[in-house]
Amino acid sequence: xxxxxxxxxxxxxxxxxxxxxxxxxxxxxxxxxxxxxxxxxxxxxxxxxxxxxxxxxxxxxxxxxxxxxxxxxxxxxxxxxxxxxxxxxxxxxxxxxxxxxxxxxxxxxxxxxxxxxxxxxxxxxxxxxxxxxxxxxxxxxxxxxxxxxxxxxxxxxxxxxxxxxxxxxxxxxxxxxxxxxxxxxxxxxxxxxxxxxxxxxxxxxxxxxxxxxxxxxxxxxxxxxxxxxxxxxxxxxxxxxxxxxxxxxxxxxxxxxxxxxxxxxxxxxxxxxxxxxxxxxxxxxxxxxxxxxxxxxxxxxxxxxxxxxxxxxxxxxxxxxxxxxxxxxxxxxxxxxxxxxxxxxxxxxxxxxxxxxxxxxxxxxxxxxxxxxxxxxxxxxxxxxxxxxxxxxxxxxxxxxxxxxxxxxxxxxxxxxxxxxxxxxxxxxxxxxxxxxxxxxxxxxxxxxx
Numbered sequence: 001x002x003x004x005x006x007x008x009x010x011x012x013x014x015x016x017x018x019x020x021x022x023x024x025x026x027x028x029x030x031x032x033x034x035x036x037x038x039x040x041x042x043x044x045x046x047x048x049x050x051x052x053x054x055x056x057x058x059x060x061x062x063x064x065x066x067x068x069x070x071x072x073x074x075x076x077x078x079x080x081x082x083x084x085x086x087x088x089x090x091x092x093x094x095x096x097x098x099x100x101x102x103x104x105x106x107x108x109x110x111x112x113x114x115x116x117x118x119x120x121x122x123x124x125x126x127x128x129x130x131x132x133x134x135x136x137x138x139x140x141x142x143x144x145x146x147x148x149x150x151x152x153x154x155x156x157x158x159x160x161x162x163x164x165x166x167x168x169x170x171x172x173x174x175x176x177x178x179x180x181x182x183x184x185x186x187x188x189x190x191x192x193x194x195x196x197x198x199x200x201x202x203x204x205x206x207x208x209x210x211x212x213x214x215x216x217x218x219x220x221x222x223x224x225x226x227x228x229x230x231x232x233x234x235x236x237x238x239x240x241x242x243x244x245x246x247x248x249x250x251x252x253x254x255x256x257x258x259x260x261x262x263x264x265x266x267x268x269x270x271x272x273x274x275x276x277x278x279x280x281x282x283x284x285x286x287x288x289x290x291x292x293x294x295x296x297x298x299x300x301x302x303x304x305x306x307x308x309x310x311x312x313x314x315x316x317x318x319x320x321x322x323x324x325x326x327x328x329x330x331x332x333x334x335x336x337x338x339x340x341x342x343x344x345x346x347x348x349x350x351x352x353x354x355x356x357x358x359x360x361x362x363x364x365x366x367x368x369x370x371x372x373x374x375x376x377x378x379x380x381x382x383x384x385x386x387x388x389x390x391x392x393x394x395x396x397x398x399x400x401x402x403x404x405x406x407x408x409x410x411x412x413x414x415x416x417x418x419x420x421x422x423x424x425x426x427x428x429x430x431x432x433x434x435x436x437x438x439x440x441x442x443x444x445x446x447x448x449x450x
Contacts, residue, residue: 007051053388059117061361064316124153280309292318314361
């Protein structure tokens, strides 16, 4: 049993309940058994933690990422999405399981240190001689201790057939579908306290055939898993869809069976009013990646309108090659700023930003009944943020301090009641070792290019 006392607690429940000087209790089964004001009265608990000066929130949920990109950060710094992809596809074509494992270890460790307790990953690059890259990142997640939703991505539309990826980086359609089904059968755990769930994730309209999109949706629903893809990220994609399919990206998604409450889409930047309404009507989620969208100059998603139409919206740091900071805690502020750039200072407040990073992300991943808020019966995935230092001093509202202030140190991060970060350090991995492994992988990948 773990008891946190004397902390400010933002439960992010439906009522927005908060406690100043409150407590949270996590039982031996890894689930929350109590949350409320004052002390717990459990002084004899196995471990009692003094939360004075700290804010306790649900663990952050990352809804879009590409972990392999950690070892290609700092490249193509001034390109738009299509130019950036064209530059990096040849480099990614040399990935192998060792490189992906090192990249995933570094990326997942950094996410944990930024307050993330659950993350997905969208992996869609499978070089033929690269080994089992999906297994490599799954093993990295087990080592770090975060809850993991890797997706088995795919590309089957190469440059010679009108797509963007080079010919050697795509799979045959049947090959991709078979590998996706095999990944689900091998790895997917649908249990309520699952640490590992697989989703189906063809990459994007400009790298995937219509047949693969349609059959991937059928496969996912037959297997009872979720669907994820990039959609409506850039003007270039909008132009591609209108030219190739004579419709908008969201109209295309609906045509191929990709709208529904088992789907979440990455980015959703370029959405017209009709698209937003349709996403809301179908319960289709959106992974909002404000820093990546800014880094690539893709635009600013209409998050206020999405929320007002009932669309589930979570936050994503996106791949580290398009968002080198990859700090999920800092993405709370970036999401708020982006909303205000579009709609003024009342477009989003600190608590709405926190909801995006917690229960909003849980909804996108289909985990809202078990994570995303601090409520009795839910899994003990939570973060205790240190807010009593110089960087946050004087901001009396601790939720505002977390969102508006500088990135806060994670004093404690729990996943199912198990510590994965303590006193700002990883519990299950050595940060310096992760850094060395990632540096070697980066160097090996770039040396092969020369």
